[in-house]
Amino acid sequence: MTNCENMTLDVIIIGGGPIGMAAGIEAQKKGLNYLIIEKGCLVNSLFNYPANMTFFSTSEKLEIGGVPFISHNPRPTRREALEYYRRVQTKWNLNIHLFEEVNEVQKLGPEQFEVKTNKVEYFSKNIIVATGFYGLPNLMNIEGEDLPKVKHYYDDPHLYSFQKIVVVGAANSAIDAALETYRKGAEVTLVIREEEISQRVKYWVRPDIINRIKEGSIKAYFNSSLNSISEQNVIIETPEGSFEIENDFVLAMTGYKPDFSLLEKMGIILAEDELMTPSYNEDTHETNVEGIYLAGVICGGMQTNTWFIENSRVHAEIIIEEISRKVQ
Incomplete structure (x- = not known):
């Protein structure tokens, strides 16, 4: 050089x-x-x-x-x-x-x-x-976001095998993470601010995630957001109220x-x-x-x-x- x-x-x-x-x-x-x-x-x-x-x-x-x-x-x-x-x-x-x-x-x-x-x-x-x-990363600015279990950069799905995963987001990175971790044995919950999966998701992937949600393999909360994160749980705000679920990792694919x-x-x-x-x-x-x-x-x-x-x-x-x- x-x-x-x-x-x-x-x-x-x-x-x-x-x-x-x-x-x-x-x-x-x-x-x-x-x-x-x-x-x-x-x-x-x-x-x-x-x-x-x-x-x-x-x-x-x-x-x-x-x-x-x-x-x-x-x-x-x-x-x-x-x-x-x-x-x-x-x-x-x-x-x-x-x-x-x-x-x-x-x-x-x-x-x-x-x-x-x-x-x-x-x-x-x-x-x-x-x-x-x-x-x-675009931060969620919520309690617990700084915990080690919260990831803004997603890498290899093997890390999340057989774990309870919350994936935040509805675009390509979030949907890829949800499907890949699900297929490695993770219990996946999607939290999505919008009322549907983003139309910008790759056209060959979008039907896959929609069908996994319909059959119940992946749980999805639409028009929802995370309220807070703790070591063992997360609280999700939905149109029907707040829900607390067990959680091992949060993948915040918020862009x-x-x-x-x-x-x-x-x-x-x-x-x-x-x-x-x-x-x-x-x-x-x-x-x-x-x-x-x-x-x-x-x-x-x-x-x-x-x-x-x-x-x-x-x-x-x-x-x-x-x-x-x-x-x-």
């Missing part, structure tokens, strides 16, 4: 997920001096997906850098995706620093940014933020939100409503801070179902074309 500490780079890319990697590929193709900084492992957000997760999209829609993504399934799995993006890294040999976290980005002047990480300081003419949204603190420290304006959409030019993806660009899911603010790998890969091309025009 290039030593970037004693030079001013053309661009620093914050986030080493698929979109950050795509931006690095485009920068490399344009001959720009760049660095990708990722706080975790390569494609860290995908690594933190459930072990048995299957993508909604087909493999070709997840491709970057002209590297073919061949899957053995109609839709690729998390494991296949991790292997694919490792192959992309091997092909392009991207200049990426892993397990290094950006703490501060300060604008020193026109085309001059200082980037401080937990390890060192860098200087760059431009910044691309491609940090995704998987950093912070995630971007960490906006870094954007705010950079001076990027966020919408003052609940969506908190960052301010940026849709034609160039440059924010209200000249020289700072947004790519990927972060562009949607709290609307984390707006941008995906499939429809935001193009952000990398748009941004790098703009930066290349400026620096050359």
